Structures are given as C-alpha cells and as structure tokens.
Amino acid sequence: MKNRKPPFEITNPMIDSVAEIAELVGNLTAANPYSANPTLRRVHRIRTIHSSLAIEQNTLSLEQVTAVLNGKHVLAPPKDIAEVKNAYEVYEHLDQLDPYSVDDLLTAHGILTRGLVEESGVFRTRPVGVVDHEGHILHFGTLPQYVPDLMTELLDWARTSEIHMLIRSCVFHYELELIHPFADGNGRIGRLWHTLLLSNWNPAFAWLPVESIIHDRQQEYYAAINASNDQGESTVFIEFMLSAIKASLIEVISTRDEMSDAPKDKPMLRWKTIEAYLKTHDHIMNAEVRELCGVSAATANRILSQLSQEGKLVKCRVHGHWAYRLAE
Structure with missing residues (x-):
C-alpha cells in the first residue's frame, strides 16, 4: 500500500509555534514537582475528561465528573456517567497503548464506547454524514469499505513521517476526523490519540489538559475543521491546535509559577x-x-x-x- 502523505502546508506560524512549544515543554519539565504530584495530575486528568466529553454534549459538570470518579452517586443520565467512567479507564491506560497500532486504536474505541454504541471497538459498517449542531451536513465520511485501509495507511504515515511530532499529531487528529472511521466517538478518540502521540514525544502531555483549552475555544475548533475541509488540507486545523497546545502549556506553567513565586512563603x-x-x-x-x-x-x-x-x-x-x- 502506498504511504500517502496527507495534504497540508508547513507555515511560518506553525514553525514559530513548534519552537515556542518546545521551549515551554523544556520549562515545564526541567524541574517541576507540580507535574509529578499524583493528586494534581489526577486533577488535570479529570479536567481533560470533563472537557473532551463536554465538547460532545455530555451534561456532567466538572464537579459531577469528579464525584463519579470518586465513586459517589450522581443524579445524571446513565449514558453520560458511563462515558465518564469509560474515558477515565482509557486515559489511565494511555501508557500501555501503541499509537501506531490499528488493534490498539480499536481497543481504545471499544473501552470509550463500551455499552454505549452498537459498533463499539470496530470500524463502522455504514456510510455516515457529519452534521453540525443545526443539522447541516458538513461532509460525508469515507465510505465504510475504504476505512480500514485508510486508517492503516494513516497510522503508518504517523509512524514513519519525519515531520515534527507536534505537527504530525495535529495532522493525524484532523485526518481521523475526516475519515470518520467509527459510528460514534470519533471526536473523543481523535483527541485521545492526539494526546497519545504527543505523550510518546514527551510524557508531560499524558496529563496536560489540552482538551480544556479546546473546550474553551470549541467554536474555533469546529471552525478550523470546517475551514480545513473547505480547503482540502489540514493547515488551518494544525495552526489552531498548536495554538491550543501552547495555551495549555502557558496556563499550567503560569499556575506553577504562581505557586512557587515565593518559595520561602x-x-x-x-x-x-x-x-x-x-x-x-x-x-x-x-x-x-x-x-x-x-x-x-x-x-x-x-x-x-x-x-x-x-x-x-x-x-x-x-x-x-x-x-x-x-x-x-
């Protein structure tokens, strides 16, 4: 199978963002007990799960998500509670997933959507159209018979490409949403796999709450996907995602610095x-x-x-x- 390069351009804003993010990651990981603290890492993980699910209209608040994960009873739709538990299970096993494995991608989807969708842990078998909140069709996903080969090709490209992982992971995220390989859960699995690819580049990304920035800028997220769809390449989406990653790093570093401005205090x-x-x-x-x-x-x-x-x-x-x- 020919390993096709997905269409996108590398722009000056991307190059600038990659340099800034690399510097921020260095700042964050040089000496950061804040990130090593298991309790605070759990706080970030909960924020990540709440944000990724809220983007998909999960109704639970951050406090309710926390309560569910602490084993407390929460009055909420059973489907929304199940989504939280499933997502937490996947994120907790992030370091056991191979980011270039079709089998691991299907396994992760199976956990994310366990008990929630008919085609869980398998590529979809029916055509699907992607619609916005008002019911307008944004684009039609790839015909189901082509999905397995295209996803294998995309994972192979992600594994072998020499492009910087910060850009490569954004391209993968966009291309997965474009192919729309699953009957449901494509947004959740796309953001999860983006995090997985980045955490393989630098382990700090396993707990960095990038999804919370996407949630805060949800309209921009969808606008970037739509603009890339219109242009037939992921350039706009890559630039947006790099800005979200940079914002997430700045937020975490700022919080850390506020906590350590006066070490004697x-x-x-x-x-x-x-x-x-x-x-x-x-x-x-x-x-x-x-x-x-x-x-x-x-x-x-x-x-x-x-x-x-x-x-x-x-x-x-x-x-x-x-x-x-x-x-x-």
Whole structure:
C-alpha cells in the first residue's frame, strides 16, 4: 500500500509555534514537582475528561465528573456517567497503548464506547454524514469499505513521517476526523490519540489538559475543521491546535509559577496547592493535605485550621468525618 502523505502546508506560524512549544515543554519539565504530584495530575486528568466529553454534549459538570470518579452517586443520565467512567479507564491506560497500532486504536474505541454504541471497538459498517449542531451536513465520511485501509495507511504515515511530532499529531487528529472511521466517538478518540502521540514525544502531555483549552475555544475548533475541509488540507486545523497546545502549556506553567513565586512563603504555596485541588473537589480532608503538601497529620490539621481562621476554608462534616470546603 502506498504511504500517502496527507495534504497540508508547513507555515511560518506553525514553525514559530513548534519552537515556542518546545521551549515551554523544556520549562515545564526541567524541574517541576507540580507535574509529578499524583493528586494534581489526577486533577488535570479529570479536567481533560470533563472537557473532551463536554465538547460532545455530555451534561456532567466538572464537579459531577469528579464525584463519579470518586465513586459517589450522581443524579445524571446513565449514558453520560458511563462515558465518564469509560474515558477515565482509557486515559489511565494511555501508557500501555501503541499509537501506531490499528488493534490498539480499536481497543481504545471499544473501552470509550463500551455499552454505549452498537459498533463499539470496530470500524463502522455504514456510510455516515457529519452534521453540525443545526443539522447541516458538513461532509460525508469515507465510505465504510475504504476505512480500514485508510486508517492503516494513516497510522503508518504517523509512524514513519519525519515531520515534527507536534505537527504530525495535529495532522493525524484532523485526518481521523475526516475519515470518520467509527459510528460514534470519533471526536473523543481523535483527541485521545492526539494526546497519545504527543505523550510518546514527551510524557508531560499524558496529563496536560489540552482538551480544556479546546473546550474553551470549541467554536474555533469546529471552525478550523470546517475551514480545513473547505480547503482540502489540514493547515488551518494544525495552526489552531498548536495554538491550543501552547495555551495549555502557558496556563499550567503560569499556575506553577504562581505557586512557587515565593518559595520561602510556605503558607501561600500550601494555600495555592489546596485551592487548586478544591477547584475539582467539593471538600478536602487531612489525608489529602498530607499528600498534597508532604506534611504530617498534625501539620495538616494546623494548615486547615489556619486557613479556616483566615476565612478561606469552611469546616464541614462529610460521612461523619471533619472536612473543609472553599468559603463562599
């Protein structure tokens, strides 16, 4: 099979973005305990899942997604809850997936859509048209009989291309959406595989919440796809995605720098860490503070008590235990 290069142009804005992103990644990974913290990594992972599913009209809020993943009962459509659990399972096994394997792509789709669609974990067998929110047909996906060969060819191109992975992963993302290989879940699998390709280039991307930037700029995301469709090449989409990746890195680095501006000011650093945690959790207990701040149980109690006295936290009871939540 001929390994066709997908159509796109490498532009000056792309080259500039790649250089800036590489520099930002270096900044992020040089000495960043923030990214190594398992609790904060989980916060990023939850943001990623919430954003990727919200783009596809999942109704759960960030707080509800967090509650579901913490094993709590949430009043929401069962389908939306299942999407959250499935997505979390896939993202948690990201490092076990081969980004160039057709089998792994199908396996990941099978987990993402388990119990939700008829053709789960297999390429679609019927023609499909891609429509916008108003029901207008944007384009027709590839005829189903050509999908397996085109996806194999695309994965082979991604594996063998010498183009920088930052650009290559964007091209793959766009081309997958264009082929539309699955009956449902193409957006979710496209963003997942983009993250997987990038995390193979640099492990920091496994937890970087790029999807939250896409969610914030959802109309631009679809506009970039439509513009690329109209032009018959992915150039516009690549430029958009690189800008989203850059914005995500800047956000994470900015948060880290805010937390470490005054390294001697431990109370401020600890408060910033606890505040970041509480953005995706409705309360915090002594055990979480011990893990987040690396302190003893007694010190964790003192930190929580002090923040409560300062009016930043409010003490509450959760399942018979004392906890703290953000003050209104």
